[in-house]
Amino acid sequence: MADDHPYLDLPIPKYAPIELRPTPGKGWGVFATRDIKRGSLIMKERAMFIIQKQSGNITEQDVYEAVERLSDSQMHIIACLSDNRPRELSNGMMDSGPLALAQIWGKNCFSLESGVEGRPFGDYVEQKRWGLFPCHSRFNHSCQPNAGVPESPESPSESQVGRNSTSSYAERDIAAGEEITISYKNGFRSRTLDERHRLLEFECSCTVCDRASKDPTFRQVSDLRRRLIRGLIYLLDGIDENSEYDDDDSHSRPVICDPIMRKAADNCDFPLSARLIYDLLLAVLTEAEGLLDIETAANTWTHVWRRACSFGTEENRKIAKLAVQQKTWIERLGMAFQLDGRADAADYWHTLAYRQVKGIKI
Numbered sequence: 001m002a003d004d005h006p007y008l009d010l011p012i013p014k015y016a017p018i019e020l021r022p023t024p025g026k027g028w029g030v031f032a033t034r035d036i037k038r039g040s041l042i043m044k045e046r047a048m049f050i051i052q053k054q055s056g057n058i059t060e061q062d063v064y065e066a067v068e069r070l071s072d073s074q075m076h077i078i079a080c081l082s083d084n085r086p087r088e089l090s091n092g093m094m095d096s097g098p099l100a101l102a103q104i105w106g107k108n109c110f111s112l113e114s115g116v117e118g119r120p121f122g123d124y125v126e127q128k129r130w131g132l133f134p135c136h137s138r139f140n141h142s143c144q145p146n147a148g149v150p151e152s153p154e155s156p157s158e159s160q161v162g163r164n165s166t167s168s169y170a171e172r173d174i175a176a177g178e179e180i181t182i183s184y185k186n187g188f189r190s191r192t193l194d195e196r197h198r199l200l201e202f203e204c205s206c207t208v209c210d211r212a213s214k215d216p217t218f219r220q221v222s223d224l225r226r227r228l229i230r231g232l233i234y235l236l237d238g239i240d241e242n243s244e245y246d247d248d249d250s251h252s253r254p255v256i257c258d259p260i261m262r263k264a265a266d267n268c269d270f271p272l273s274a275r276l277i278y279d280l281l282l283a284v285l286t287e288a289e290g291l292l293d294i295e296t297a298a299n300t301w302t303h304v305w306r307r308a309c310s311f312g313t314e315e316n317r318k319i320a321k322l323a324v325q326q327k328t329w330i331e332r333l334g335m336a337f338q339l340d341g342r343a344d345a346a347d348y349w350h351t352l353a354y355r356q357v358k359g360i361k362i
């Protein structure tokens, strides 16, 4: 490890339990210097600069103008981030030109909380804010991350002080020496390996992708599980959480092919019995993909338990609660399937509530 690598000059806060060092196949990465408990703050960082625009509207010129206002030492830090390689600042940063700067921006920016921008005559548009964070952008990606960088501040007071800052938190217990990783994209739980790599624009070598790349059987099963997860989310919420990423090549088949099922999903027209079964299938597939971390698991169980309690027909409710209380997935699903096809006294009201949330005319 080079003692004079420019990353070693990055302003990592003293309290942060991390260090930067090379990690095979990924350039440099962030490693825990001591055990980090799930939920703990890893680091808070102020943006070097902010651009307040929808990401698709940010131009090379926007980035160029923002960088032009920085001090020499800040420009030096940005120069270090180029291509993830040490890079000397020889002829001055601005000689790199807008395109090179835009590439640095693209690889190192994070979205901040969405704001709402007021317009005259009561018209409001959503406004997104993006910041360049030299330390946070040293985290490598994993499709099974152990840390996260939430977009929204946690409390109103945070939103005042944290307007130009971002923070990372441990999503699982992290052991000293372990690499700390985040997910660069949302919606990856329902993306196949190829889809994930296409969106990342690099060949991900996280533990999940590494195993899938080496073991074709594991990959087939993993891809199938991700596709099923995507379909189940569509059935439960009527939303294809990845359609925004789809382009028009053949990868993007409709997530639910059966037109009757699709219509039912679009109209939130599933009985509670089907919803409970979909909930459980979603949980088992998420767990099998290694994505059910402690927090997701706790939320899932709260949700599934509430679902079971919401049945309006007493006998259905009894079976649903018993199903959730079983010890193994086979037992839970076996019992939940006893409800398959059964109507429930609460179905009508639940459908109405779902339609209201989705803004469907009742």
Ligand SMILES: C[S@@+](CC[C@H](N)C(=O)[O-])C[C@H]1O[C@@H](n2cnc3c(N)ncnc32)[C@H](O)[C@@H]1O
Residues within 6 Å of the ligand: 025, 026, 027, 028, 029, 084, 085, 107, 108, 137, 138, 139, 140, 141, 142, 202, 203, 204, 205, 206
């Ligand atoms: C924002 S940088 C992260 C820090 C970077 N490794 C460095 O040395 O500065 C993002 C780049 O790191 C590499 N990278 C991040 N996660 C990776 C992963 N899971 N597998 C392979 N390369 C990864 C890719 O080259 C990606 O474009």
